[in-house]
Amino acid sequence: MNWRALFKPSAKYSILALLVVGIVIGVVGYFATQTTLHATSQDAFCMSCHSQHSLKDEVMASAHGNNRVGIVVQCQQCHIAQEPFQYLKKKIIVSKDVIGFLTIDGFNTQAWLDENRKEQAELARDYLRSIDSSTCQNCHNRIYENQSENMSKMAVRMHSNNFKKAPEDRKTCIDCHKGIAHPYPKG
DSSP: OOHHHHHSOOSSSOHHHHHHHHHHHHHHHHHHHHHHHHHTTSHHHHHHHSTTSSHHHHHHHSTTTSOTTOOOOOHHHHHSOOSHHHHHHHHHHHHHHHHHHHHSTTTTSHHHHHHHHHHHHHHHHHHHHHTTTHHHHHHSTTTTTSOOTTSOHHHHHHHHHHHHSOGGGOOOHHHHOTTSSSOOOOO
């Protein structure tokens, strides 16, 4: 293959025509990618591999699924960072779960979840720590400045004291709020 030919104008097509074709392909590719990422971030998609697990019932029994304001948190709101680079990175990493679903015997069973819950909880905890619990802060975005009247005095004091620390010394949400949506394994 002659690499110079790639950079020469085409003898058949004008540069404008090639540019328009390139832009159309780019736009179609961008929207196809966005549509795919959005579709694979829906609860229905997540539950297609986790349908036999108790995960959805656990969320529905927690404050993230059963609360006085009627808000039900979706899987991706907690499990996938919303910042563009972190979002894309996590989507690539969790694509291995599809491979696990196809290759791990019994993956979509409650027995597998019970057996592997500690490891899975630690992976989720480590991920949330790595992104400073940004998924929590997307909804609870003013937890330090505008604390809810429903918070206990001790919780207000703990959050205030944590916020006073240097950013690198602060605890992140998951350090204190383990098991908030799914039971955190003992031990």
